[in-house]
Amino acid sequence: MSNPLADMEKPDVIFCIGTNMTECHPVAATRLKRALAAGARMIVADPRRIRLAEIADLYLPIRVGSDVALLLAMAHVIEREGLVDQDFVAERTEGFAAFRDHVRAFTPEWAAAICGVPAADIEQAAIWYASAERGAIYYTLGITEHICGVDNVQSLSNLVLMTGHIGREGTGINPMRGQNNIQGAGDCGALPNNYPGFQPVDDPRNQEKFSKLWGREISAERGPTKVTALAGAGDRFRAFLIAGENTVVSDPDRAHCEHALRSLDHLVVIDIFPTETAMLADVVLPATSWAETDGVCTNTERRVQRLRAAVPPIGMAKPDWWIIAQLAKRLGFAGFDWTGPDQVFNELCSVSPIYAGLDWDRIDRGEYQWPVPSRDHPGTPILHEGSFPRGRGLFKQVTLRDPAEVVDADYPVWLTTGRRLESYHTRTQTGRAAGIDYLLPEEVLEVHPDDVAAWRLVDGEKARMSSPRGSVTIRIKATRRSPRGTVFCSFSFDDTPVNLLTGSGYDPITQTAELKVCPVRIEAI
Amino acid sequence: MALATDDQILARYRDAEAPLLPLLHAFHERDHCLTSSALRAVATALRIPLADLWGTVSFYHHFAREGETRSAPRICTGPICSLRGAHERVAAMAGEGATAMPCSGRCDQPIPALVGDRSMTFAGSRLVPAPRSPLPAPNPGGLEECVFAGIRAPDRGTMAGYLASGGGRGLERARGLEPAALLDELEAAGLAGRGGAGFPTARKWRAVREAAGEAKVVVCNADEGEPGCFKDRALMDHDPLALIEGMAIAALATGATLGFIYLRYEYPETLDVLDRALTEARAAGMIGGAFEIHLRRGAGAYICGEETSLLNSLEGKHPFPRNRPPFPVTHGYRDRPTAVNNVETLCSVAPILARGAAWYRGLGLGGQAGTKVISLSGDVLRPGNYEVPLGFPLARLIHDWAGGLPAGRTLQAVTMAGLSGGFLGAEDVAEVTLDEPSIRARGSFLGAGGIMVFDSSRDMVAVAREAMAFFAHESCGKCFPCRIGSQRLTERLGFESGPTDQVEWRREIDEIARTMKATSACGLGIAAPLVAESLIRLFPGAVTEKFQEREAR
Amino acid sequence: MSTTEGPTIELDGEVVAYEPGETLYQIATRARREVPTLCYDPRLEAFGGCRLCVVEVEGIRNPVASCTTQATPGMKVRSSTPALEGHRRTILELVASENRQIEVDPLSGHSSGEFAALARRYELRPGRFAGRKSGASRHDDDNPFILRDYDQCISCYRCVRVCAEREGDYAISVVNRGFATQISTEFGGLLKDSACTFCGQCVQTCPTGALADRKALRAVDLPEPIAKTRSVCTYCGVGCSVDIVTKGERVVGVQPAMDGPANLGALCIKGQFAFDFVQHDDRLKTPLVRRDGELVPASWDEALDRAAAGFRAVVDQHGPEALYAIASGRAPHEASYALQKLMRAGWGLNHIDNCSRA
Known part of the structure; x- marks a missing residue:
């Protein structure tokens, strides 16, 4: 997030797109609700009439995968109505003239036909957002889990640059991170393109620095992404070390994924449960879990916070860092002689400029948001106050692309997937919490009541849903939360493995899977 | 005629000012109760959380819930009606779904009941339509009146009759005055609030005028819920245009553009009278244009007579009193500067403007300015509304004007301020004059001016218990001392629970009363203990008798 | 100052x-x-x-x-002042007079001991102001998370207000008035049929334990003292501060940190109630190695040796480029840092990613 969570109570116009925040980030959503109670206006764009849509002042029920069209048209309206923040554009950005010419073709009427929402509502959204004193954008995987995920984010970025809603309290462009330490995994350099602290591996200065630091030549080439690696498993890639991910269930195209992992020569899994993925491994190493582990995590607003162990580890479980260090030592590698998590974290701080001002003791109360470049630095709640990482913000001329697969006669229904309040991801944790079943005993497919009738389905009965990659049976739930022609379910339940169906395509840059769009066929059984 | 559809009802009010109560009443009238589907429709239309709406609706006594009907008789069990056997009437009609309702403001009449939107009364054991509310009797002392001066004129309720009998001249004069001069005139008259609090009207209006913010608001508090008070009903039923003229003058003085009359549920006929009068006033240019008045109907909650509860009720919120400051004069209806005034106060304004401050001030006795309408009921020969000069001896009102007590009876006690002033005994009554200084010196207050008379045959402990049960019934539930204290006092006065030792019993009452008076959040809880305290002070023997009876059992 | x-x-x-x-x-x-x-x-x-x-x-x-x-x-x-203290004691005695009990188990919720603490401080006289009780407990609400023991309710409305002002759910409200006041969902139904999201904020602000944490109360009979450890929730990326509630070596509940910078006392159903996985029987308790096609328990030494040997064999045959590591967005920094260092400092490769692409 460019801005802190506390800022979510401060915008006068909120634009949420592709985020089911009340279910996926419920505590963050409480702040938006408080902003609304204090008089803010909210625009929500989402294919589904989610809770956020119900409390919005303006709801744009866009067709799945049509975000770019909506956002281009909003840019068109902002430009046409003279609502561009000219000073901001002049001082902080580049490429506006070309962008302005680019968006002139993309009228609200053009977008309306694609998105399936009235042109007047698109205009209203653009005018509200651009006229705001403090406009803020919030998004989640509904933006990124598309083959055009990068285009979607850049389209949002264009709106921000046009209006200057960035670098100030209550504004910004704010992705909500989905896992407790997904931000931290990136911070720590668990990325194929970055060393810790987002230092690019292909920058020779970084290569030199880390090669020297760690006493061996490190490749200056970006590594393959997980998607590439899984695609080459058993072929180019022969051994995997997977730490704490139930890849088989969480990733798209489950059959392909399971096959890939089975075809490895060697699979080592570190986890807290015997997950579907762990069951495929040659060696399974038991890690300590939350409440048993001392450590550090970074939240979605870049706040670096301490995790503390409250109980001793179960059985013989050990902390991940200990397991990896032991493995490294057995492989004959130097630099893994840590005796506690504090040493690991302090080493991270010493190599990561954004953590340079931090250490184990200083984060005790969690008041720092990175970057914290030095010990006398108070942290950085708001990013991009004076400039952007690249200097000037660059307008990108994005164009609309269709999803990897579009509905046709064989697969006439849009499936979009997501999460539910009561369950988390693949339910390895929430599925083992007493009581959750009371509210969410099984997965259901949300279908508009008129579609239930038109497709000759029965509310409450099971049906078969198929894509070119596979099929699942799932119970039908009639609800107006789904629009006509679009259905929804989560991928949480192992007995409705909906990721057998997904995996139609990936964003070419980030290789994020298009989990939000998958044409399917639904038949009564 | 076909019943209105949900959409028609919603369309009529959803964009109106203060839409919740009229919407609820429209559904309540159509369906005879508030169905869950109606509540869902209203919640969606007004974007009120359903649970909040459910809670708010349940706060009001008169909304029939699903499975009940608003057409089931509600029989008044106010203090005077209780003496006449109202509880027995309720029990006798239980088969017809009859329920009790708190004092419904007809204490000078036979026991009233409400059936749907009709005021009824008993003919034998049957309910028949009640006659119109009585016109105040000509002033028995022949004294000059203010609010009753024109009320007996023929056709006073119509614009023609109103103008013919001197109405309209106050507004005419006010229109020629600068607001400052208008306020000076009222100040010179010494007019103070006649709803009970006695706050100087000119000061209130000046504060509204000077408060920051446009779109000021004038609210007439016509939620006459105090047991033993029925004066505002008489004023509105027989002189509605005087009220409207007063509000129009208030708008000139304060700069208000929006007005409300918040009328208690139990006056359905008055609702029609006011509605017609507002139409006439609009047609005649008395209101409309720069100042519009909306009529809103309450739904049965004594606390809504408290001005901040009333404002919350108008706004569709849970009708708890608000914390003050800020006061309504700066943050009233929807946080706009708001003057909330009682009916009688507003009715006094036009005559004052028409005849001058000095005239009004001179109506009072012994240094007191102006007049006060007293609603007198109970054990007197001629109950009714009497406009007395402030400072007038209470004994003269009871014994001379109202004909005294029935033959053979002697006066045991009166209540003051309706009910919340507690009791005065016969000695007090003999000495007191009708003005705040005199009455407050005896530990009570004049308030809204309801006085109920109890002769020596009455069981004052039972009367006190009924009174306390009323306060407990009407306690809003916001503050602890009132919510629990009023309940515990009721239980103690009824000897349902609490100490069996009289000394300990009195100590508990004393402690509860002291804490309620000192710490309650609004006037209800502060005043309620007066009933218990004055009972113990004035009638210790009656209390002791109860203990003896109890021991004998 | x-x-x-x-x-x-x-x-x-x-x-x-x-x-x-x-x-x-x-x-x-x-x-x-x-x-x-x-x-x-x-x-x-x-x-x-x-x-x-x-x-x-x-x-x-x-x-x-x-x-x-x-x-x-x-x-x-x-x-x-003596007068103020007298009023305070009277009010507290009035409150006590309508409740079933004063002392409640502290597992009930974060603030559940507030009334009892005041009762002790003001040395309330038992039996004072005895009379009818106003509570109407909802024993029919069978949800496994929130006990609705309204016999203990004192009508402070902190639950209603926190639900509206902090959570924004407006699931409960105040019905009726005066002594008859109750806390209720719309139409008086069960929480699961209301707008309630089981965030637990009402439980944690309740000063008497009228609303109580049913899951934590399962541990009421464990003999050990209650301890609390400040940590961060394990679920989404908001990073809510929590106190992990333990008795001995058992995790018995979670309470929100009222001063948590990300959450200010708020949690959601997952953070509040979905903690049992930690000490669930399904946890991996020993290393496992595959022997004759089956995963069987092993010692750490054996498992680590097997793991290392497998990597060495692949490197020997295909070179280190055949290795790949996936880090977790669920594990702490130390895990991700160690893993990327293993790949980079060990084999000189950037063959590492995390689960953010799925």
């Missing part, structure tokens, strides 16, 4: 500075006066319901609720 600049009040004879807009309660608390209250939660709009926090202000006849009264310059305030 500066007394020369900015406005001041006189509190119990002492000159105390304050920020404009501060209430008497805030000032008094800052000046270490122990003003009692039951309806106050600093995160909520002051309500003024319990009246325990009343203080005397010179020139005002009745005591005023300090939580709703803003200071004005020169105000002379007394926070504790």
Whole structure:
């Protein structure tokens, strides 16, 4: 997030797109609700009439995968109505003239036909957002889990640059991170393109620095992404070390994924449960879990916070860092002689400029948001106050692309997937919490009541849903939360493995899977 | 005629000012109760959380819930009606779904009941339509009146009759005055609030005028819920245009553009009278244009007579009193500067403007300015509304004007301020004059001016218990001392629970009363203990008798 | 504390500075006066319901609720007098008179001991003001998370207010009035049929245990003392601060940290109630190695040796480029840092990613 969570109570116009925040980030959503109670206006764009849509002042029920069209048209309206923040554009950005010419073709009427929402509502959204004193954008995987995920984010970025809603309290462009330490995994350099602290591996200065630091030549080439690696498993890639991910269930195209992992020569899994993925491994190493582990995590607003162990580890479980260090030592590698998590974290701080001002003791109360470049630095709640990482913000001329697969006669229904309040991801944790079943005993497919009738389905009965990659049976739930022609379910339940169906395509840059769009066929059984 | 559809009802009010109560009443009238589907429709239309709406609706006594009907008789069990056997009437009609309702403001009449939107009364054991509310009797002392001066004129309720009998001249004069001069005139008259609090009207209006913010608001508090008070009903039923003229003058003085009359549920006929009068006033240019008045109907909650509860009720919120400051004069209806005034106060304004401050001030006795309408009921020969000069001896009102007590009876006690002033005994009554200084010196207050008379045959402990049960019934539930204290006092006065030792019993009452008076959040809880305290002070023997009876059992 | 600049009040004879807009309660608390209250939660709009926090202000006849009264310059305030203490005790005794019990198990919720603490402080006389009780417990609500024991409810409405003002769910409200007041969902139904999202905020602000944490109360009979450990929730990326509640070596519950920077006392159903996985029987308790096609328990040494040997074999045959590591967005920094260092410092490769692409 460019801005802190506390800022979510401060915008006068909120634009949420592709985020089911009340279910996926419920505590963050409480702040938006408080902003609304204090008089803010909210625009929500989402294919589904989610809770956020119900409390919005303006709801744009866009067709799945049509975000770019909506956002281009909003840019068109902002430009046409003279609502561009000219000073901001002049001082902080580049490429506006070309962008302005680019968006002139993309009228609200053009977008309306694609998105399936009235042109007047698109205009209203653009005018509200651009006229705001403090406009803020919030998004989640509904933006990124598309083959055009990068285009979607850049389209949002264009709106921000046009209006200057960035670098100030209550504004910004704010992705909500989905896992407790997904931000931290990136911070720590668990990325194929970055060393810790987002230092690019292909920058020779970084290569030199880390090669020297760690006493061996490190490749200056970006590594393959997980998607590439899984695609080459058993072929180019022969051994995997997977730490704490139930890849088989969480990733798209489950059959392909399971096959890939089975075809490895060697699979080592570190986890807290015997997950579907762990069951495929040659060696399974038991890690300590939350409440048993001392450590550090970074939240979605870049706040670096301490995790503390409250109980001793179960059985013989050990902390991940200990397991990896032991493995490294057995492989004959130097630099893994840590005796506690504090040493690991302090080493991270010493190599990561954004953590340079931090250490184990200083984060005790969690008041720092990175970057914290030095010990006398108070942290950085708001990013991009004076400039952007690249200097000037660059307008990108994005164009609309269709999803990897579009509905046709064989697969006439849009499936979009997501999460539910009561369950988390693949339910390895929430599925083992007493009581959750009371509210969410099984997965259901949300279908508009008129579609239930038109497709000759029965509310409450099971049906078969198929894509070119596979099929699942799932119970039908009639609800107006789904629009006509679009259905929804989560991928949480192992007995409705909906990721057998997904995996139609990936964003070419980030290789994020298009989990939000998958044409399917639904038949009564 | 076909019943209105949900959409028609919603369309009529959803964009109106203060839409919740009229919407609820429209559904309540159509369906005879508030169905869950109606509540869902209203919640969606007004974007009120359903649970909040459910809670708010349940706060009001008169909304029939699903499975009940608003057409089931509600029989008044106010203090005077209780003496006449109202509880027995309720029990006798239980088969017809009859329920009790708190004092419904007809204490000078036979026991009233409400059936749907009709005021009824008993003919034998049957309910028949009640006659119109009585016109105040000509002033028995022949004294000059203010609010009753024109009320007996023929056709006073119509614009023609109103103008013919001197109405309209106050507004005419006010229109020629600068607001400052208008306020000076009222100040010179010494007019103070006649709803009970006695706050100087000119000061209130000046504060509204000077408060920051446009779109000021004038609210007439016509939620006459105090047991033993029925004066505002008489004023509105027989002189509605005087009220409207007063509000129009208030708008000139304060700069208000929006007005409300918040009328208690139990006056359905008055609702029609006011509605017609507002139409006439609009047609005649008395209101409309720069100042519009909306009529809103309450739904049965004594606390809504408290001005901040009333404002919350108008706004569709849970009708708890608000914390003050800020006061309504700066943050009233929807946080706009708001003057909330009682009916009688507003009715006094036009005559004052028409005849001058000095005239009004001179109506009072012994240094007191102006007049006060007293609603007198109970054990007197001629109950009714009497406009007395402030400072007038209470004994003269009871014994001379109202004909005294029935033959053979002697006066045991009166209540003051309706009910919340507690009791005065016969000695007090003999000495007191009708003005705040005199009455407050005896530990009570004049308030809204309801006085109920109890002769020596009455069981004052039972009367006190009924009174306390009323306060407990009407306690809003916001503050602890009132919510629990009023309940515990009721239980103690009824000897349902609490100490069996009289000394300990009195100590508990004393402690509860002291804490309620000192710490309650609004006037209800502060005043309620007066009933218990004055009972113990004035009638210790009656209390002791109860203990003896109890021991004998 | 500066007394020369900015406005001041006189509190119990002492000159105390304050920020404009501060209430008497805030000032008094800052000046270490122990003003009692039951309806106050600093995160909520002051309500003024319990009246325990009343203080005397010179020139005002009745005591005023300090939580709703803003200071004005020169105000002379007394926070504790025999009269005030008497009123406070009377109010507390009235409250006690309508509840089933005063002491409740602290597992009930974060604030559940507030009333009992005041009852002890004011040495309430048992049986005082006895009478009817107002509560109507919802024993029919079979949800596994929130106990609705309204026999213990004191109508402070902190639950209703936190649900509206902090959570924004408006799932519950105040129905009826006066002594008949109850806390209810719309139409009086079960929580699961209402707008409730089981975030638990109502439980955690309840000062009497009327709303209580049913899951934590499962551990009521464990003999060990309760301990709390400050940590961060394990679920989404918001990073809510929590106190992990333990008895001995058992995790028995989670409570939100009221001062957590990301959450200010809020949690959601997952963070609040989905903690049992930690000590679930399904946990991996030993290393496992595949032997004859089956995963079987092994010692750490054996498992680590097998793991290392497997990597070495692949490197020997295909080179280190055939290796790949996937880090977790669920594990702490130390895990991700160690894993990327293994790949880079060990084999010189950037063959590492995390699960953010799925």
